[in-house]
Amino acid sequence: MWHSLQKRLAERRLTDPRYHFLFDEQPDELVCLDCETSSLKVRDAELLSIAAVRIHGNELLTSESFHVRVKPTREPEGANDETQSTSTRGIDAALEPVEAVKQLLDFIGGRALVGYYLEFDVAVLNRIVKPLIGVNLPNRQIEVSGRYYDYKLQHNPGSTIDLRLKTLLSDLQLPATLPQHDALNDAVTAGMIYLALKERGFG
Template identity: 55%
Template sequence: MLRRLYRRWRRGRLREPGYAGLFDEHPHELVSLDCETTSLDVSRAELLSIGAVKLRGNRILHSEALYLLVRPRSEPSGDNIAVHGLRRRDVGLGLAPEEAVRRLLDFIGGRPLIGYYLKYDVAVLDKYVKPLLGAGLPQRRIEISSRYYDYKFKQQPGAYIDLRLACLYRDLAIPAPPRHDALGDALGAAMLYLALRQRGFG
C-alpha cells in the first residue's frame, strides 16, 4: 500500500506527464540494461554507451535491442578505454546525453529492469533522468548477482559465493559475450536471468 502511494506521489511530480507510462509495469516484458561510463565513481561518471534488450517469456528479443553511443563532456581516459574500448572518436559522434536518455526511456517504458550490479547503472542514469523528469527511474529492478547469490546459497548455505561475472557465466553454462560492450553485457545479463529462472530463481 505504501509503495503504491509513493509511486503515485512520484508520478504526480513528473515534469513531463508524457512519461507517466514509466510507472505502469508491462505485464509480459522485461528489459536487460547495461551502461559504459567514464568512471566507476557515480559522482564523476558520464555515460559513454547504453545497451538494452527486451525479454518476453523465455525469449530474448534480439531484433528489438537498443545500442546508443553517448557524447560525454570529458574525454575517456586511457585506463577507461582499456576496459570498454570506446575512444574519443568513437563517442565524439554520439548522441547528447539527454537525447540518449530520452530514447532509452521510450524503449523501456514501464518494463522492469534486469542487470548485473544494476544499482550503479541506474544511479548514473538518474543523474540525467532526474533533471529531465523530476524523478528517477521508477521501474522495478531485478539484480542478477542477488538472484545468483540466493541460488548458490540454497545449494551450499554458508559457503563462499563468487559473484564475479565470469564465474556466473561459467557456473550457469552461459557463453560470455565476445566483446565487452554495453549491448553485449545487456544480452549476457538477459541470458543469465533466463538461466536462473529455469532453476527457479527468476
C-alpha cells in the same frame, strides 16, 4: 509493497506528464540494461554508450535491441583501473546525453529492468533522468547477481558465494564468448543469466 509505495510517490512528483508511460508496468516483458561509462564512480562517470534488450516470456529479443553512443561532456581520459572504456570511435555520431536518455526511456517504458550490478548504471542514468522528468527511474529493478546469490545460498547454505561475472557464466553453463565492456554484449549477457536463473526457479 515498498516498491509500490515508492512508485506511487514518484508518480505524484513527475514534472513532465509525457513520461507517465514509465509507470505503466508491462508484466510480460523485461528490459536488460547496461551502460558503458568513463569511471566506476557515479559522481564522475560520463555515459559513453547505453544498450538495452527486451525479454518477452522466456525469449531474449536481440533483434529488438537499443544501442546508442553518448557524447561525453568532457573527453575520456586514458585507460586506467576505473575506466570501463575509453573508446571515442564514432564520437561525431554520438548523441547528447539528454537525447540518448530520452530515447532509452521511450524504449524501456514501464518494463522492469534487468542487469548485472544494475544499481550503478541506474544511478548514473538518474543524474540525467531526474532533472529531465522530476523523479528517478521508477522501473522495478532485477539484479541478476542478487538472484544468483539466492540460488546458490539455497543449495549451499552458509557458503561463500563468488559473484564475479565469469563465475556466474561458468556455473550456469552459459557461453562466455561475447566481449565484455561493450554495452550491448553486457546487456545480452545479463539477459542470458536472468533466463538461466529463471529456468532454475529464480526468475
